[in-house]
Amino acid sequence: MTTYAEPEALARPLPQNLDDWPRLIYRDRARPSASDDRSKACLAALIAYNAALGPLVTDDVTKVRKLIEQAHFENDHASLAGQRCVVIDGVPLVGKTQASLSVAFRETKAVWGDQPPGVTEVDSVPLPARQVPWIYVEVVTGSKGFGILSGMHRFCGIPHDPRDNADALLARLRKLAGPMGVRGVLIDDAHGISGGRTKDSVALADMLKGIITGLPFTVVIIGAGLAQSGFLNGRYGEQVRHRSLWTTLGEWQLPSRKEPGPWGRMLAGLDQQLAFPADAPRSRLNTPGAISTLIEGSERRPGLAIEWAKAAANHAIRHHVPFGRDALDATRPIPAEGPGRR
Known part of the structure; x- marks a missing residue:
């Protein structure tokens, strides 16, 4: 038998509503404890934490x-x-x-x-x-x-x-x-x-x-x-x-080996804050290929890059694969080719 959450549980707090601001400001940001438990409940807690992560300090x-x-x-x-x-x-x-x-x-x-x-x-x-x-x-x-x-x-x-x-x-x-x-x-x-x-x-x-x-x-x-x-x-x-x-905003210099710049600092902070199971494959977000994919695929838009990286992290959790270039490709928000590509 399928059960559904109550409407109150499904309501997403919005900044347009003053009554929602306490939920947005004081929401529980406790990081789920890392374990090798891959039960549905534990994975759901990790995915929910990552989805709610932010705003990041960039x-x-x-x-x-x-x-x-x-x-x-x-x-x-x-x-x-x-x-x-x-x-x-x-x-x-x-x-x-x-x-x-x-x-x-x-x-x-x-x-x-x-x-x-x-x-x-x-x-x-x-x-x-x-x-x-x-x-x-x-x-x-x-x-x-x-x-x-x-x-x-x-x-x-x-x-x-x-x-x-x-x-x-x-x-x-x-x-x-x-x-x-x-x-x-x-x-x-x-x-x-x-x-x-x-x-x-x-x-x-x-x-x-x-x-x-x-x-x-x-x-x-x-x-x-x-x-x-x-x-x-x-x-x-x-x-x-x-x-x-x-x-x-968003006029960020590209990272280099000597100077990570705003992109490097943002991605390093994001990589540290995202939560994964204890037995998850090692993160590969900081590899040159993953960084290049994220910057180019988001068309150098930090806000989009953050949401994309969070989606890729949750894809990695669901499929028990490394958090890196392959997970980014699987969740790409802007097609690499096609009429929508600019």
Whole structure:
């Protein structure tokens, strides 16, 4: 007889839901003990641990953390209308969201680890029982400034009248951010924001500028191809660009024998953190062939490379084969040949 997990057990925590953040931040990261027991339960525990591994501390994560800390410091001491934002650019699957969330989770855990009871109401507006150090908003394609502001309200669980305009939403967030302990907001998939070089550009740029300068916390804008995006270009987008600390992730130098570089450091750390049965064949991830396969097959996208390596490790566990080039080939996310190959 086949049995199924309860719906609660199948629910995957998502960063879009504030109620899921405790599960994401405090999830059990205990490494399964290595043994030669190849029972279904023991292998499942290893595979589940590897699948949940992350975010890893890479050179890009360190870069993002330092930029956000710099923006926090400058914003804490800024003169009137001197607020800074952070813009994180890069191709898809390079690891932008993971890097940003790792910083937000770290700062949130520091607050939640030793925090007094949260403020539950301000001027009859109910607030979350916990403080909300970070807000996460995922942009829906075609969104404008109003959609971002309403998304911030939804994340925090702040009720608002559907008839409210953007100014009303901005004013409410400005009033409640302090009592909620908001430190920053992640605006993810920002390349989906509409506006470009159209008649909406002025309103959109002004709204983003209003969010950056009108709210007492750090704004982090995340997206793919933002350097070419219409809403951040032209004279109107300059209002946002000139306030930004900008970085492009994934521009890593290739490893060499003398200098492992970001790729070598990331793969060495990943190889140490992945879990395998005690009798597993020796890992071959650090061989030149495996490293070359991983870099080229991921099209030099660290985020994709990490997920691919985790899938290959679990393939090696399931089939009791070495964790190396053959396991990578068996789980390749981008076909080596074919119309999808670029």
